[in-house]
Amino acid sequence: MKNIGMIGTQIIHTYPYLAYFNGFDPERVQKNAKPWMAKMLEGKPNDPKSNAVRITHVWAGEADEAKRLAESCAIENIADKPDAFVDDVDGVMVMDEEIDQRAGLMRPFLEAGKAVFVDKTLSLDPSVTEELLSLSKERGAPIAAYSQLRFGPGFEDLKAMDRGGAAMAGFRMGLDILAKYSIHLISAVQGIFGTGVKTLRKLDCPDGVEVRASYGDGTRVTMQFGPEAPAGWNICYFAKGGCTLAVAGDNADMFETSAQAIEKMLVEGRSPVSTKEISEASKLINFIVEAEVGDEKTIG
Numbered sequence: 001m002k003n004i005g006m007i008g009t010q011i012i013h014t015y016p017y018l019a020y021f022n023g024f025d026p027e028r029v030q031k032n033a034k035p036w037m038a039k040m041l042e043g044k045p046n047d048p049k050s051n052a053v054r055i056t057h058v059w060a061g062e063a064d065e066a067k068r069l070a071e072s073c074a075i076e077n078i079a080d081k082p083d084a085f086v087d088d089v090d091g092v093m094v095m096d097e098e099i100d101q102r103a104g105l106m107r108p109f110l111e112a113g114k115a116v117f118v119d120k121t122l123s124l125d126p127s128v129t130e131e132l133l134s135l136s137k138e139r140g141a142p143i144a145a146y147s148q149l150r151f152g153p154g155f156e157d158l159k160a161m162d163r164g165g166a167a168m169a170g171f172r173m174g175l176d177i178l179a180k181y182s183i184h185l186i187s188a189v190q191g192i193f194g195t196g197v198k199t200l201r202k203l204d205c206p207d208g209v210e211v212r213a214s215y216g217d218g219t220r221v222t223m224q225f226g227p228e229a230p231a232g233w234n235i236c237y238f239a240k241g242g243c244t245l246a247v248a249g250d251n252a253d254m255f256e257t258s259a260q261a262i263e264k265m266l267v268e269g270r271s272p273v274s275t276k277e278i279s280e281a282s283k284l285i286n287f288i289v290e291a292e293v294g295d296e297k298t299i300g
Helices: 015-022 026-032 035-041 063-073 099-111 126-139 153-159 175-193 251-268 275-290
Strands: 002-008 053-060 091-094 115-119 143-146 166-172 197-203 209-215 220-226 233-239 242-247 296-298
Touching: 002 015, 002 099, 002 251, 015 035, 015 053, 015 063, 015 251, 026 035, 026 063, 035 251, 053 063, 053 251, 091 099, 091 251, 099 115, 099 126, 115 251, 126 143, 126 275, 143 175, 143 251, 143 275, 153 175, 153 233, 153 242, 153 251, 166 175, 175 209, 175 220, 175 233, 175 275, 197 275, 209 275
Parallel strands: 002 053, 002 091, 091 115, 115 143, 166 220
Antiparallel strands: 166 233, 197 209, 197 296, 209 220, 233 242
16 A cells, blocks of 8 residues: 655645545535535545555644544544655645645655655746756656646547647636636646647737647647636637537546546556646746737747
């Protein structure tokens, strides 16, 4: 059995992963979890789905939250410090809402050669991302970072379509959270089209942000973020074989597929995503947030 810890100063996306690895107490989850996570687990079997990995340690910036997670999902150890249990686990899940906290939280585990999963992205600074990826390679520590939208079941049909077409991907959100949450749509696009973005261009968008990513094979994807975008995560793809509009699909399914990928990483010692994907995502977020309308950048 592999042991893994879960840490974060403002800890997020906890219960869907804990339910997969540890199982859960339905009454305590209803009492302790945020409504959207409690609803996701409502009526679901409460035994662990994994027979290979357990979350054995938890640390949260808010000590009471760590206690709530532990009592809800049978976590044996509540840590006093985020790196107190490096020697006791095979890996760690860095689940921090605050992006600038993530690098410091994961470093001790990478340095010890432990597997690391980071919810969403390593850093908004591509140079920090590259440094962490280099450390991962140097220490032989598998590392993964993505949004669960990468595994949206509704996007599966798009993967089979011809490349070289044009896609429009939209995500309704306030622009004040663009830096934190643009990774959701980026991960969805990467899950469908993979890596290989060559150029980026920021387009004029009166009520939001639009960025066009052009791939080396001729595929173009325009990503739109803002309060006037369609609700949820939507991707419309026009290609030689036709046109398909897809939505992400069931949230619980995404989390479970992501948990399976993390489980496989712990067991096999290989990341479910490439370092190129992690690096490219960081560069895309940086451009989406920092570029001005009309700016162009070559990244590949």
